[in-house]
Amino acid sequence: MWEMIISELTQAVQELARGFAHILPRIIVVVIMAFVGWVVAYLFKVFLRSILRLIKFDKLAENAGASQLLTKAALPPATDLLCRFVFWVAWLGFILLGVSVLGIFGLQEQIARFFLFLPRLFAALFTIFFGLLGATFLSRAALLAAVNANLPSPRLLSVSIRTIIIIFVLSMAFEEVGVAEQTMLVAFGIAFGATMLGLAIAFGTGGKDLARQFLEKRLGRGNSKDEGKEDELSPL
Amino acid sequence: MTVVKLAEESFLTDAFLSQLINVGEVDILVGVPTHNNAKTIGAVVETIRAGILTYFPRERAAIINADGGSRDGTPELVVSAGIGDAKSPSKVYALRTLHSISTQYASTPARGTALRTILAAAELLRAKACAVISPESTQITADWLTTVLRPVYKEEFDLVLPTYRRHKFDGMLLTNLLYPMARALYGLRIREPYALDFAFSCRLGSHFLAQNAWHDETAQAGSETQFTLSAIAGGYRICQSFLGTKEHVERRSADLVPAMRRTVGALFASLEPNFSLWTTKMGSQPIPTTGAEREFTLDPLRVNRRRLRDMFLTGVAELESLFQSILSPSTLAELQGISRLDEARFRYPTELWVKTVYEFAAAYHKSVISRDHIIQALAPLFRGRVFTFLVENRDGSAVTVEDNIEALCLEFERMKPYLLERWNGRE
Numbered sequence A: 001m002w003e004m005i006i007s008e009l010t011q012a013v014q015e016l017a018r019g020f021a022h023i024l025p026r027i028i029v030v031v032i033m034a035f036v037g038w039v040v041a042y043l044f045k046v047f048l049r050s051i052l053r054l055i056k057f058d059k060l061a062e063n064a065g066a067s068q069l070l071t072k073a074a075l076p077p078a079t080d081l082l083c084r085f086v087f088w089v090a091w092l093g094f095i096l097l098g099v100s101v102l103g104i105f106g107l108q109e110q111i112a113r114f115f116l117f118l119p120r121l122f123a124a125l126f127t128i129f130f131g132l133l134g135a136t137f138l139s140r141a142a143l144l145a146a147v148n149a150n151l152p153s154p155r156l157l158s159v160s161i162r163t164i165i166i167i168f169v170l171s172m173a174f175e176e177v178g179v180a181e182q183t184m185l186v187a188f189g190i191a192f193g194a195t196m197l198g199l200a201i202a203f204g205t206g207g208k209d210l211a212r213q214f215l216e217k218r219l220g221r222g223n224s225k226d227e228g229k230e231d232e233l234s235p236l
Numbered sequence B: 001m002t003v004v005k006l007a008e009e010s011f012l013t014d015a016f017l018s019q020l021i022n023v024g025e026v027d028i029l030v031g032v033p034t035h036n037n038a039k040t041i042g043a044v045v046e047t048i049r050a051g052i053l054t055y056f057p058r059e060r061a062a063i064i065n066a067d068g069g070s071r072d073g074t075p076e077l078v079v080s081a082g083i084g085d086a087k088s089p090s091k092v093y094a095l096r097t098l099h100s101i102s103t104q105y106a107s108t109p110a111r112g113t114a115l116r117t118i119l120a121a122a123e124l125l126r127a128k129a130c131a132v133i134s135p136e137s138t139q140i141t142a143d144w145l146t147t148v149l150r151p152v153y154k155e156e157f158d159l160v161l162p163t164y165r166r167h168k169f170d171g172m173l174l175t176n177l178l179y180p181m182a183r184a185l186y187g188l189r190i191r192e193p194y195a196l197d198f199a200f201s202c203r204l205g206s207h208f209l210a211q212n213a214w215h216d217e218t219a220q221a222g223s224e225t226q227f228t229l230s231a232i233a234g235g236y237r238i239c240q241s242f243l244g245t246k247e248h249v250e251r252r253s254a255d256l257v258p259a260m261r262r263t264v265g266a267l268f269a270s271l272e273p274n275f276s277l278w279t280t281k282m283g284s285q286p287i288p289t290t291g292a293e294r295e296f297t298l299d300p301l302r303v304n305r306r307r308l309r310d311m312f313l314t315g316v317a318e319l320e321s322l323f324q325s326i327l328s329p330s331t332l333a334e335l336q337g338i339s340r341l342d343e344a345r346f347r348y349p350t351e352l353w354v355k356t357v358y359e360f361a362a363a364y365h366k367s368v369i370s371r372d373h374i375i376q377a378l379a380p381l382f383r384g385r386v387f388t389f390l391v392e393n394r395d396g397s398a399v400t401v402e403d404n405i406e407a408l409c410l411e412f413e414r415m416k417p418y419l420l421e422r423w424n425g426r427e
Helices: A002-054 A057-064 A066-072 A078-101 A107-148 A154-177 A181-206 A208-219 A225-232 B002-009 B014-023 B038-055 B074-080 B111-124 B142-153 B172-186 B202-211 B217-221 B223-233 B253-271 B305-318 B320-326 B329-339 B350-366 B371-392 B398-414 B416-424
Strands: B028-034 B061-067 B098-104 B129-132 B159-167 B198-201 B238-245 B295-297
Touching (some): A002 A057, A057 A066, A057 A078, A057 A107, A066 A078, A066 A107, A107 A154, A107 B305, A107 B320, A107 B371, A154 A181, A154 B305, B014 B111, B028 B038, B028 B142, B038 B098, B038 B142, B074 B098, B111 B129, B111 B202, B111 B223, B129 B142, B142 B159, B142 B198, B172 B223, B172 B253, B172 B371, B172 B398, B172 B416, B198 B202, B198 B223, B217 B223, B217 B253, B223 B253, B253 B350, B295 B398, B305 B320, B305 B371, B320 B329, B320 B350, B320 B371, B329 B350, B350 B371, B350 B398, B350 B416
Parallel strands (some): B028 B061, B028 B129, B159 B238, B159 B295
Antiparallel strands (some): B129 B198, B159 B198
C-alpha cells in the first residue's frame, strides 16, 4: 500500500520535474525577451524623443490644440506621452513574443490579433492628431476671415467648425479601431445632422437680416450709402 | 541649338520665346502685367508708346504684356494698337521698330509669375533699361517714361521707385507700417517700397530672377516688395522719381488682408535672409530723389471711422487666444486697455503700435502659428491704428501729416533694439 503511494508520489514529482524542466528554458526565454524588449523599447523611446524634440513636436501639438487637451486631463506633454506610449507598446510586443514561445493553447491566436490590431491603433492615433491639427488650423482660419470680414459671432463660427471636424475625426478613429462602429456611425449621423439643422434654423431665424443684406448686396439692390463710405480708403 | 537650350531651360512658352528671339536685343523694355484690364489698358499702352517715341526715338524698344488669363480681350487691346500708326504728340516718329508682344503666363493671375515673365524677357532681350507700368495707372503721362527710365538708362541707377501726390489718408499701410519699418530696418528712406510703376536695370532684374524663391507662396504674393528689398540687400543703386498724382481705379478697404500679404508679409519674410544686414544698420539715409519726395492733397474724404474702431475692438476681443501666442503679455494688456476706452478718448499710441508690429515680426520669424495667420491677425490692429491716424490728422495740413509720419518713422528707428530683443528672445 505504502509502496504504491510512494511510487505514485515519486512518479508525480518526476513528471512535475520533467514538466518544469521542459518549460524552464521557455520561461528563461520569456525573461530574456522581456529584458531585451525593455532595452530595445528604452532605446527606441530615447531615439524617438530626440526626433520629436528636433521637429518641435510639442509646438506642433500646441498648434493642434492637443497640448491644451492633455493639460486639462492632467497628462504629461505630448512628446512625453507619445514616447511612453511607444515604449510600453514596444515592450509589451516583446513580452508577448516571448509568451508565445510558451505554446499555451489559444494564447498565440490572441497575440497574433494584438499585433494585427497595432497598425489600426496607430492609424487611429495618427488620424486624431492630424485631425486636431486640421481642426485648429481651419477654425483659426475661419475666425480670422470672419473677424476681417466683420461677420457677426466669429468665435461661434470658429468653434462650430472645430467641433464638426473633431466629431468627424473621432468617428473616423473609432471606426478605424473597430470600437462600437455602428454606435459611432449613428452617433455621428445624429450629431452632424443636429448641428446642421441647428445652424440652418439659427440662420433662418436669427440671421434673416444678414441673409437679406447679403442677397441685396449680391444683387446690387441694397442702399449702400453707409457701406460705401469706407471704400474711399485704399491701404496701398 | 541655342533655341532648343532656351526652350528647355526657360519657363516661358515656346511661342513667346520665339517672338522674343525675333525681336533680338532691345535698349528699352516696358512690361505691363495685366488681368482683365480692358477698361484702362488701351489708354495706358498708348501713353507708353507715346512716351517711348517722344523720349527714346532712336532706341530699340519693346512692350511686353504678361497676362494672367484675361477674358475681356486685354491682350488683344495691347497688341492691336497698330505700331505703324503710333506717333508721339510732338510728331516725332520712331526710327526703330517698336515691338509689342503679349503672352499669357497662366489661366489665373499671379503677380509673381507676371513679374518673373517680364524679368525673363528683359534678360533674354538684354534690355539696358526696363520699366514696369501698372495697367491701372490711368493718370500716366508720356513724361513718366523718361522720369523712370532715364536714371537707369543714362545715370546707371539700378532701381527707380516712384513717389506720388496722394491724398493724406491714401496708402496708410505704406505710411504707417511699410515705409517706417523698411526705413528703420534697412536704413534707406524709400517712400514707396511697394511700387507698381518702377524701372530697373537688367543686372538687377537678372539678380532677382536668379535669387527669388519663385515657387514660394510669400514670394509670389509679395514679389514687388521683395524686388525692392532685394535691391537694398544687394547694395544696388536706388533712387526715386516723382510721377504725379496717384489714383486708384477701385478703392476697396476690403482688400486689406491681400495688401498686407503683398507688403507686410514680404517685409517680414525678408528679415531672416537679411538678418546680418538689418541688425548692423543704424538710423536712416535719404536716397537721391527727382522731384518731390511726397505731396499730399487735402480734399474732404468720407471715412467710416466708427467701423474701423469696431473692427479693432472685435479683433482684440475675438482673437485674444491668438494674440497670447504672438504678443507679449504687457502689449496685449495695453491693447485690451485701449479697447475699453470710449470713442472720444480712443488712441492707439505710436509707441504701442511700433511694439505691436515688432512683436508680430518676431512671432513671424519664430512661426508661433501659421505665418499667414500672423499677417491676418495684424489686420484688425492696423484698423485701430488707422482710426488714430485719421483722428490725429483730421484737420492736419500737409506739413502736419508729414511731421506725424516722420515722428512714427523715428519711433520705429528708436525701438529697433526691441525687435532684436524679441527676435533673439526665447518663446
